[in-house]
Amino acid sequence: MSKGKDVAKRAKTEDHMYRYCRVIGCPHPARAGSENGLDRRFCRRHADQYSRHGSPYKKSYTATQLKPHRKVVRAWLKRNSDHVLVKNGVQRIEGLYSRSGTHTEAFRLAGMSPSERARKAWARLRESSVSPLKVIEAWLVIGLAIEADPAPEESVEFRRVQAAKLVHRLASGTHKRWERDVPVARGSTTTQKHVTELHKYPQSRGRVLRIFGEDIEEACKLVEEAFLSVRN
Ligand SMILES: [Zn+2]
Structure with missing residues (x-):
């Protein structure tokens, strides 16, 4: 040719x-x-x-899918709260909390770089008094879910994003709840309570999730080694 x-x-x-x-x-x-x-x-x-x-193919794990893994991880963390590597993980996360600067409302995040927004996510967790153990739990739970998945997405990016999403949700967003009485049927005078809830969190997508997830991985790496070594 x-x-x-x-x-x-x-x-x-x-x-x-x-x-x-x-x-x-x-x-x-x-x-x-x-x-x-x-x-x-x-x-x-x-x-x-x-x-x-975190994957073009695979959807996020549901709460139901994660539930059995949560049980395992929670029990392990409870038994090992004095383990030197669990304490190390907690300290690392507290470090992320304390270095994260001032808390910023979700609606002020627009225009910030992904790494600034990742830092703000840590500040939000600190302000919501989220236990560092919950962050560790999220990382380990996602690890188990991927391991148990018959068709896993094995990229580190997927794991970081999945963990980041879980942790992201631990911080309080804006929550509203309305209750009103609505007729049980059209024209009926019998009513029942109807509840509407609105949960607004800062946007959970894009680069910020990757950066935030990498922070989580970094903080939880040693705890995970301990977790896997006693389990195997
Ligand atoms: Zn397509």
Whole structure:
């Protein structure tokens, strides 16, 4: 093949690669471009999924899926609260709390860099008096969930994002609850209580989750070694 043809062929192949979403079987075009470069490889839906869940393919674990793992981890942490590496993990997380600066309301976070927002997430946990043990619990629980998963997503990014999402939720967001009486049926005078709840947390997606997740991993690495060594 002449050099010219070879180049043309390669350009065509690359063009094809970039034109379609990288998720196998997805017929949608990749997004033309984006501010963070993450989504160029995927269609809108898969880019959004990747940003929120840490994998373009796999959804986040549900509370029900995590429940048995939580039980195991909680029991272990309770039995080992005096373990030197558990104490080490707690200290590291307290360090993240104390270095995180002033607390900032969720609605003021727009425009901040992902690393600033990750720091603010630690400040939010500190302000909500979240026990560092809960952060450790989240990291270990996600580890067990991935391990038990018959079709796991094994990238470290996925694990960081999954843990970050759990920890993110431990801090209080804005919570509202309304109760009102509504008829049990159309035109009925019998009423029942209807409760509406609104939970607003700072946006849980994108680079901030990766950075926050890396902080969690760093703080929990040694605890995890202890956890895995006694279990195996
Ligand atoms: Zn797609």
